[in-house]
Amino acid sequence: MPRDTHDRLDLFAEPSPEKSAGTSPLAERLRPRSFEDLAGQEAVVGPDRPLRKAIESDRLASLIFWGPPGCGKTTLASLIARHTKAQFVSFSAVTGGIPELREIIKTAEHRLATSGRRTVLFVDEIHRFNKAQQDAFLPHVERGTIILVGATTENPSFEVIAPLLSRSLVVTLQPLTEEALERILNRALHDVEAGLGATRLELTDEAKRRLLNYANGDARSLLTALEFVAGQVSSNETDVRRVDDPAMEAALLTKTLRYDKAGEEHYNLISAYIKSLRDSDPDGALYWLARMLEAGEDPKFIARRLVIFASEDVGNADPTGLLVATAVAQAVQFVGLPEAQINLAQGTTYLATRTKDNASYVGLLEAMNDAKSFGNLGVPLHLRNAVTSLMRDQGYGKGYRYVHDDPKAAESQTHLPEPLRGRRYFRPKDR
Incomplete structure (x- = not known):
């Protein structure tokens, strides 16, 4: 199905042989062009899964892809681009802004009015838009001017506005399994056209294991590291470029664990x-x-x-x-x-390794709940200090028993307001 290529980023365009040969990063060259090439996320887009059927039959609703880096969010967007009859437009919340978005919406409205063709708008890093900016999508999603496909590494519950979430299906993607990463790695090593097959690069089992551990469920990290390692290895006398575990360790240096202090x-x-x-x-x-x-x-x-x-x-x-x-x-x-x-x-x-008892915390929570529920209950008169004669005349301190002189006072003397008499907040566990 032909498309207006000026509306789409090169990310989803058919790569030319020259570009595939070397100018694009390995991760981009190996991006799957069909569901059969896709490794991982079978629970979401495996055969006969509802989302895959919706994409393949071009019956797509607005989606939010949520998952860690390198799990396939952009790849799934590219597969949507290949299957939909709608115009596919890619937009990044990192590099784009509201003025550019308005132009995209304006074009989408014109396209819908003149040809009846809808627009699928892929918004990468949608969480980078603040809540007010995300509001700009709402009326156009509601009217069907655009089918929104958002991608985010952050929890949509916190980073995407509720009205947009209620109009979208949130698709949770998991880090890629080791099996999926190994399939991607083997394809990269053997694919002559898009991968490194022509370079005769070989990895020992130990080197593969180290690389898979380094990737930490991230396909882009795996392929970027592999491409870097491939560039550091020279051929032997048989023209084979062999990478063992020490060479892999030296090339990778250190593994960065996925972590976001604010996320x-x-x-x-x-x-x-x-x-x-x-x-x-x-x-x-x-x-x-x-x-x-x-x-x-x-x-x-x-x-x-x-x-x-x-x-x-x-x-x-x-x-x-x-x-x-x-x-x-x-x-x-x-x-x-x-x-x-x-x-x-x-x-x-x-x-x-200590015995646990949260009685103090639980008791405080219950007391705070009563403090809010019952309002400003007065301090019982016998617990008040009579610092003036007027206060004594009004009964302040009357009947108070000093526990050091009267040991039984601690048991019989009440310390709570009348409506809360008999309440027990502190109930330590018998360990």
Whole structure:
């Protein structure tokens, strides 16, 4: 189906043989051109899956693709471009703005009015638009002027406005499995036209394993690293370019873990860490601690969470936990990285292995709920201090029993307002 190519980015255009031969990055050259070439995401677009049927039959509704980098969001958009009869327009929220978007919408309206042909608008990094800018899509999605296909690495619940979410199907994509990455790697090594097949590059099993681990579920990272490694290897006497594990390790240097201190992965890891502590699993807690530290998390943030955890979850089952957590926080401030990791590890294993009791925290929450529900209940007169004769005449302090002189006063004397008499907020667990 012919298209107005000026409306589309080269990303979705048919590559020329010359371009495929070397000027485009390997990840771009190997981008699948059919669902049969696609590796991974079978749960979403495998054979007979509803979304795949909708794309192949050109019955598409507005979509939001949500997933980590390199999982196939842009690839799925390119497959939509190949299957839809609508005009496909690609737009980046990083490089484009509202004026450009208005022009795209204006053209889409004209196209719909004159030819009846709708427009599929692919918006990469849609979370880069603020909430007010995202409002610009709403009337055109509602009227059917455009079919919106957005792509984001951030949780749409937080980054995409609710009215837009309610008009779109959110498609969650997972990091690619090792099996899917291995299929992509093998294709890259053997494809003569688009891949590296003509270079006679060979990887040992150990080198492949290191590269797959390095990719961390990201196909683009895998292919970018492979292309870099291929450029560093010279041929042997048989014209084969062989890469073993030490050569792969030297080329890759280090693996960067996926992490965003301001994004969802930040909250996912700290959540896993706290839940491991709460369930008294020091091994799980140490692993998530290591993940955060390796990814560059601020150690002071972790230390603050330990201090909170010591009171919230350990509580009076072991009051020493708060002292240890506070000492760890001070040590982190005083020592700094990398040695402060040792302090965090000690605090983590100590708190993970303590008996847990959240009675203080639960009691506070219940008391705060009553404080809001019952309003400004007056302090019982016997608990008030009579600092003037007028206050004494009004009954302030009358009937108060001093517990040091009257030990039974602690049991019989009430300390709550009358509507809350008998309430129990603090219920420590019998361990």
